[in-house]
């Protein structure tokens with residue numbers, strides 16, 4: 238190791254450096270704070286031994302100066318005036334360890350072993366941090382960019398409320414069908430909040446058994462259940478100071494619900510098998526595709542927990558309820574996947590656009606993303622055609638009935654009546670005439686002709 242000894246007593250500098258050099262370390266010495274600070278600026282030392290009494294100087298002050306420019310520097314305090322108070326103060330300020338003068342070679346050796354371990358751990362942490370950074374940037378480049386802007390008023394209003402509340406500690410409940418982007422939104426709330434530099438920890442409620450889920454959330458102590466071979470901390474602890482995201486909260490077992498309520502209400506929890514109350518400071522975001530009011534009615538979800546979670550709540554509209562955004566998402570995904578595959582694909586043909594608009598996308602953004610990725614691989618020409626996309630499921634008689642506004646299919650109606658009613662309904666909700674034509678599977682000129690014929694201009 239490279240070591241710097243900072244002490245105003247020449248004899249201490251000499252004997253300590255001799256002892257350290259004998260152990261094979263490189264050693265330099267400094268007799269005062271300014272010299273030490275200058276050397277530390279010029280070079281990196283693995284470990285600093287710093288005297289608390291440097292003539293007129295206060296060692297604690299030098300300690301703070303070193304740490305303010307090198308927060309990770311390992312510093313062991315030397316002092317002949319050992320007292321618990323100074324030791325505590327020095328470690329509170331960031332000193333790594335404390336060595337009372339006079340010390341034996343064994344005590345010195347023990348410090349070196351400890352320092353070596355700390356350096357190794359620090360190295361591992363740095364490597365892990367670099368790996369996380371790399372993975373983050375890789376994930377960013379292997380996924381299409383996220384989009385939160387919307388042409389749909391309801392979606393815009395929902396997101397607006399949510400992102401305005403992001404900077405508070407309020408609990409957030411995100412509702413919506415599967416694949417609408419609830420997990421993505423939860424992370425975005427975290428990123429837009431004051432907690433963005435703190436942990437974001439996800440717990441998927443249905444993926445584990447009741448006991449395991451409780452232990453994953455709150456931690457356990459050794460022997461609290463079969464297989465609990467050592468004490469562990471749970472995700473509530475891991476998320477301390479940051480955001481805890483509870484995915485699929487609708488599946489949270491009844492037995493765990495009071496414990497979550499306590500966490501939200503009292504900010505307290507206990508590890509499994511331990512009687513010690515611990516306090517926690519986490520922001521909770523929860524998501525579900527279940528109708529929680531139905532779960533309350535059926536006795537599967539506590540009403541008080543629902544109200545605690547529901548401080549800020551949004552329902553993410555399904556993709557078929559955001560036709561104005563559908564084409565925008567499809568285009569973005571296509572640009573991303575075609576460039577990733579090195580293919581030149583110039584958007585969607587008329588038939589491709591029509592197929593997009595007619596499909597009901599039950600799997601929402603997740604399904605659309607997969608469909609476009611597949612289409613970008615399979616497309617034969619330079620545009621995405623209907624045949625490259627999933628076939629729209631035929632409309633169930635009930636849906637069609639609803640869409641044609643109560644006209645009974647198969648009832649006593651002429652084709653013209655049905656056509657006119659259907660056309661009218663589609664024109665009501667399609668974002669543009671072009672989209673209406675695509676949904677109806679006709680070209681724009683035919684749509685104009687039909688509107689004229691039925692007097693719908």
Ligand SMILES: Nc1ncnc2c1ncn2[C@@H]1O[C@H](COP(=O)(O)OP(=O)(O)OP(=O)(O)O)[C@@H](O)[C@H]1O
Nearest residue numbers: 382383384414415416417418419420421602603606
């Ligand atoms: N805002 C967005 N912009 C672009 N793509 C998105 C966006 N939100 C979601 N997606 C895409 O949809 C996929 C599914 O999103 P996510 O997992 O957040 O949905 P979910 O509602 O949490 O689904 P589930 O209820 O099944 O857990 C994402 O992996 C991403 O590809």
